Amino acid sequence: MFSEFKDDEMKRKLLHSCCKYRVRNLQKAETERTLVRRKVKELESLGQKLGTLLSRKEQLWAVVNRAAFYHDFLDAVVKKSSKFEDIGGLLGRFDTLTSTRDQLLERAGVVDSETEEERQRLRRYVSERSSALLQQNTSLSQLQTRLDRARSLALKWETTWTRVQSTAAGETLLLGQIQAATLNLYHAxxxxxxxxxxxxxxxxxxxxxxxxxxxxxxxxxxxxxxxxxxxxxxx
Known part of the structure; x- marks a missing residue:
């Protein structure tokens, strides 16, 4: 009976060991399947990226082929010109000229801004001078009116003075005659x-x-x- 119990115990341990081994194998298989699925997804993603890169490569080759004309043109320019050793020198000169142009445009913008400020100052000055000139013209008109009135009054007084002088001359003559007659009577x-x-x-x-x-x-x-x-x- 003891031997039977011992056999059962061994069987149970063996069965338990087999179960654990099977579980480990199942877990390992699941892990491997998960890894395989991940790798498959990575391969699919890499395949898509590769397709995108190949498409981009074809586009870039198309651009390069279209730009080959410009390269050949620049190469011909360099060969005909004695100022540049290669296309890089030509492009460097172009960049320098472009930078100079941008600086000149920036300076022109500053000059335009300063010119506009001066133009605004000139407009304000002209407006102020126009206002002052208008006031002067108004004052001059008023003074001219007063001068005309003064001339009219002077002419009136001149006429009156002439009449007074004429009257005074007559009265002076009459007074002389009276004085002469009085003197004659006095002597008489x-x-x-x-x-x-x-x-x-x-x-x-x-x-x-x-x-x-x-x-x-x-x-x-x-x-x-x-x-x-x-x-x-x-x-």
Missing amino acids: AGGVLGGAEGVGLDDTVRQLEKIHLFIKDRTDIVKELQSDAAKSAKN
Whole structure:
């Protein structure tokens, strides 16, 4: 009975060992299948990339074939020119000229910007000067109006002054005539010129006063004589 138990134990261990081995084999097989599937996917991806690269290669070859004309053209230019040793030198010169052109364009842009600023300043200056000129023209117009009024007023006063001078000349002549007549009357009334009893030659007022006194005296005398004559006639 003990031997049978021992045999069963060995069988169980053997079976357990076989199961473990089988499980390991299954796991290993699954791992290998997973690895194979991964490799297959990688191969498919690499195949797609290879197809893309081959397509890109064909495109680049097409570009190279199309650009071969330019290469041949540049090579012919280099051979005909003594300034360049190879196409690289020609392209280097082209790059230098392109860089110089870009710098010149940039400088031209700066100059254009500065020119535009100066143009704006000129516009502002012209606008300010135009405004100032307009104000000056307005002031000049106002001054011209005032000048015209002053000229008109001056002409009016000149006419008035001429009339006054004309009137004054007439009055001066009349005054001279009055003075001459007064002097004659003064002499006729026995007036004396100069001295303590006399009056000045040009003192017409005093002469008139003397004449007035002379006439008054003579009038009084005439009245007295008339009164005496009337009294005598009554007697």
